[in-house]
Amino acid sequence: MNTKTTRVITRALLFPTLLLVFAVSASAQAQLTGTVNMSATVSKFVEINSGGAITLTGNSGGGVTTDGVANNPLAAQINLGELGPSNTNSFVTASVPLKLRSNANYVLSMNATVTSSGSTANKIGSADVGFGLGTVTRVGTGVNTAGTDTNATSGDPTLAGNGSVNAVSGRYEYTAANSNLSAFSASTTAMNGARIMNAVPRTNTNGLAVPAIFSVKPQFFEDGSTTVAVTFTVTAP
């Protein structure tokens, strides 16, 4: 092959080769597809709020100092009034509506402290303050009505089956399981259950409603003042 022929072949090969490179370059600039990758996270969520106004009955004096407001944080304050024998009602009872909401199984725990100014065994103690969770309701649009709940308390502490006068001491005692605050001196489960809400926005105000019922039987307690502090906590284990 002579030199001239070699040059012609070389040029002939070079030209299409350059065009091929050009074509590949142009092709890289055009895309027929584009992608959008998405992810989202849903964490377990639980909340407790007031379920509405508090009901105080059987009291002599006292009253609801800071009432509950539905769907607002629970920060109530109650004055049970006179708890000595001058109060002739059988019980002083405060019913505090609670509202729970969750997207997962929940546990409602409670921790209570009772502090009295008295100095003898006749002062009001934690066992003298009855407690129980009342009827649980799951009603309304967006609520998981098929979910079940387990109430670890004995319900309304004033029910006849939940307490009686001790035949020996004569003191009224709340005898049923988890029916007084001595059972809640440490954080203790009061109720648990299945997820409460279906997939609805938080603006939906429905939820699980349950009253927390506190009671004291007026008796010949040692005179003085008593403070009861109760904290509810809901978690999603």
Add this chain to the structure above:
Amino acid sequence: MLMVCAGTTMSAQTLDISSGGQPTITGALGGSVTGSASVQSDLVVTINFGEVSPANTNSVVKVVVPVAVRSLVPYRVSVSLAGLGNANPQGLQSSDIGFGVANMRAMGNQSQICTQSSHIFYPPFNNDPASTATIAANGRVAYQSSFSNIAGATVILSGPRLQKTPNLTRQQTDGYIFDAIFTITPQYFAAGTTSATLTFTISAGPIVPC
């Protein structure tokens, strides 16, 4: 060999889809969106909606992804969805992710202005899902259009040619941009993580005059 090369080049330049600008996210708790701000870059966007349980107290998490399209012929844009298979009906479902398209606009002086045909967003996607969300009878948020309206390759947009002249590379002014809008309303979804991929495809569309 020369003819094959030329054919390949023409085909690749006829239709193109790319980023239409910087994606944005609002209402997110721990979320983010990443994507190129350049209209000359490929469309590769990653959205993290973040927390969409009620812990996110914003009314909606909204992401706007600008998408640029270029063509020398009538075109159509379709979308296809992969992922999202939550067996729990209370988990995040395809119907819980609002999806719409809106706001078609020319990129610049190299964009083709056609007077005889319009660029058409196909219903039900022709909306901003953040504006058309409603509460269904069961209390869950419903959208005019969502990922549940995507079945296979679903056409969302078509129209006449988009650019005046062929260009070897993407220009900043030679096509159109529309907004792809994604929304999730935080709700009491069942806990978990969800992921999905939406693919936009541009292809030759119905023959329409310019």
